[in-house]
Amino acid sequence: MERLDKILAGTGRWSRREVKVLIRAGRVRVNGAVLCSPEEKIDRNATLLVDGEAVNGARFVYLMLHKPAGLLSATEDPRQPTVLELLPEPMRRIGLFPVGRLDKDTEGLLLLTNDGALAHRLLSPKKHVDKVYFVQVDGILDGADVHAFHQGMVLNGTTCLPAGLEVLSPPDQALITLHEGKYHQIKRMLAARGKPVVYLKRLSMGPLTLDPTLSPGGWRLLTPEELASLPMLDS
Secondary structure, eight states: EEHHHHHHHTTSOHHHHHHHHHHTTTTTTEEEEOOOOOTTTEEESSSSSETTTEEEOEEEEOEEEEOTTTOOOOOOSSSSBBBGGGSSSGGGGSEEEEESSSTTTEEEEEEEOOOHHHHHHHHOTTTTOOEEEEEEEESSOOHHHHHHHHHEEEEETTOOOEEEEEEOTTEEEEEEEEESSTTTHHHHHHHHOOOOEEEEEEEEEETOOOOOTTTTTTTTOOOOOHHHSSOSOOO
């Protein structure tokens, strides 16, 4: 049970002050009944209507974003634009943050949420959540590169976990599967092979796959099926 005004303000569609006005004006219904007290405590699973429009009062929000190049994977930065600026103003009020980071010039799948526990599970080194990337390099990828990735490369004294490298056609392109997320890992691994990255895009993260209908900069809420696939409550 939680306060009605807190639940509505948590959707990001209205400020706490605007919510109080809506409620006191009798414009909010909970399970069919008009409630006029902002302090009224209700179940988050209750049916909420504001001016007859259904409102999702879920505590946490989960968005899939197709990150374009040129934006930081951060909530704010004093000098450079961030991925949060792609969202409408109300969505910026509810504490969303990127789960992990993509480099400024890297595109692809980015999960945004205000669920810190889920983010921790997805990013925990113990979980080894697979991430798949499409990469294009300056050079020709070959069997020796595949072997080096599979063995686990050493970068500045740090050993990386074995990774997958599937060479595509033309052979300057590949799919890379990582089981960890070290700083600039793909770029550093390929630079060490003498084949620097010229384009990088994340295609999937754990059970989530980038929606092909999302253009760069586009976003949508996760589907119920996608939500069910996430490690919400597992240890």
